[in-house]
Amino acid sequence: MMGTTLEAIKAKYEEAKAKNLNLDMQRGKPGNEQLDLALPMLDLVTSSDYKNEGDVDPRNYGGLDGTPAMKELFKEFLEVSSVGEVIIGGNSSLNLMHDTVARAMSHGVVGSEQPWNKLEKVKFLCPSPGYDRHFSVCEHFGIEMVLVDMTAEGPDCDQIEALVANDASIKGIWVVPKYGNPTGITCSDEVVKRLATMPVAAGDFRIFWDNAYAVHHLEEEEDQLANILDACKAAGNEDRVFIYGSTSKISFAGAGVAAMGGSKANMDWMRKHLSMATIGPDKLNQLRHLRFFKNMEGVKAHMKKHAEILKPKFDTVIEVLENELGGKGLAKWTKPKGGYFISLDTNEGCAKRVVELANEAGVKLTGAGATYPYKKDPKDCNIRLAPSCPSVDEIRQAMEVVCLCVAIADAEKNA
């Protein structure tokens, strides 16, 4: 595109449009090749071999917070100290997060003076760009969202510290700490420490630590994330954090196992609430996962195979961006070492138009604004790119269209 005139770019865009493309880079879901990797799991629990070793019968009721063996595995996975600090859920960590917020609203958490819904106002800090479903949960429960910027090291702690120190209505913050959605950024040790130690006006403030991409590396050199629960404990704030994880993007996105972790007091609180709501999650599916992965080494080895599939896809996105937009001042983008997304920032006021143009040319992108509270990107510049599902060829085609759209939208803006 270097040196090409706007007319030439528009001509190329019309050419692409005429191809009736049908490409989708919207959804952060695993591709079929990734799902295939876990298929042998389906053969590991059968009519003749379905018994947990030493556990309750996995076919029957029981096991409110998971089977002992599954809790052991997730103790490692969530990097907590004991199985008492783990709760195994159903197939959805989003569900665990939603329910935690719902319960905090209806009953309060450990240390609350009253249920959050009795307060005049409840606010959550929302580092953005971030995960739209976190923001939907807030909106659903009438929690006011306060935008906090992302830095290259994670959420902006200067902003956060200033806000939480003086405003007791700020009860929570959403953080995707590793290979964040959509930035791919991993919180630095400094950020983890500041979040764990900062003085907070609300006695029942909670960090919702959605570690969705804990083992989802793309490179040999992996990002390292400091242990938030340890940091909170060291600071005497052990009840400050709820940690979430799942195998949704490890085994099967619709049939994985979710879990949460945190201090014993926090988990006891959650167990008490769970005991009102269910007899327990599906233990046969826990057994399938346990037999397939065996332990954390098994999980990590499995994720290396995911990386082999995903890395060429991410590389293609970056390659096309660099070839087509590099050095032009039209956009910036992240180069994550893991996770599911690349975050593309256009110049101000262009993102919506880029997504619109791309859609018109048959390339579906996540709606502009989706990565911000109330779906409002104040600078209208952020676009989330999700390369996991399409093939490398499709990604190349899609990204070439996206780059044309960026150039056109920028030119329109400056016309």
Next chain:
Amino acid sequence: MMGTTLEAIKAKYEEAKAKNLNLDMQRGKPGNEQLDLALPMLDLVTSSDYKNEGDVDPRNYGGLDGTPAMKELFKEFLEVSSVGEVIIGGNSSLNLMHDTVARAMSHGVVGSEQPWNKLEKVKFLCPSPGYDRHFSVCEHFGIEMVLVDMTAEGPDCDQIEALVANDASIKGIWVVPKYGNPTGITCSDEVVKRLATMPVAAGDFRIFWDNAYAVHHLEEEEDQLANILDACKAAGNEDRVFIYGSTSKISFAGAGVAAMGGSKANMDWMRKHLSMATIGPDKLNQLRHLRFFKNMEGVKAHMKKHAEILKPKFDTVIEVLENELGGKGLAKWTKPKGGYFISLDTNEGCAKRVVELANEAGVKLTGAGATYPYKKDPKDCNIRLAPSCPSVDEIRQAMEVVCLCVAIADAEKNA
């Protein structure tokens, strides 16, 4: 026991106690023999055969309210008119019920002027004896429970009509309409009709219709339950009822499929809430169930096998009760044609002591009072007997002990 002196009874009790029995008639859970019947299901979704016909990939995200084929099956199961009136959940209908109440509290239901938690008081009618977990949900959300008596035809509609007509704070009623827990009673057509048609002060009143034992017959001659949703629609009250069911006591108690039904407007309300809380339930497990049962005929045929296992167990309970306590004026009991429980009523003020004496002799029974709101049986007479898990021999032993305990407790009471 007929004609035996109290001393002889006490001697027998001490004899039983010396045996160090370890018998459990507490829990309404399927026995291993029943669970074995569904084992072939575990072989029906494998690494080489896991695809839904025409549906979304069951391994990936999607299917918020279930796969189309599973909704078809549960349309029949729940006896609703269209798949739009069905929502497939995870593995627990209790969870669906809990979440419905939680959402009504935080947001209100269709027709609510405001969320229920904004009201000064919310009350539910609790026909009793009933299911303790329904009552726990109420207590958890601060919903005041109003005891309503059970008649041989179901909840006492004279009491109910008088209460709901004038008190707009009464927002709901729990009903286990078929082979009720613990009475085994099935609502008569008249009761169903009155519940559907009765004038209600609260515009957003809901019947929580927990049809947990819909196909759980013990006899050739099955109880027939009138269609509550049809009755509500005919009366112009189509949003009045939420219907719940599951395969927990059909396939696997910990790994079944739960579902709910109701008017399109009610289900759309629930779908909107679900979309905030999850991407969707486990579709691989739905596929397993679908392939195993195929259709409602398959479900019914399967339940005939359950009946063959359960009927001798229920018969044994009744037989021992009749032999040991028949005609003595010490107790009454139900003879259900389905479900999971037999309800034993001692004379007033004896139930707690019976359970205590039985426990001391190694026979675990559901805590006396558990079948009433706030765990308070006003007459202290109801005991729930759950014969599904122990063997026929164990049931015989256990029931002989229970009968001794009834006689002793009654004698103590009258001493």
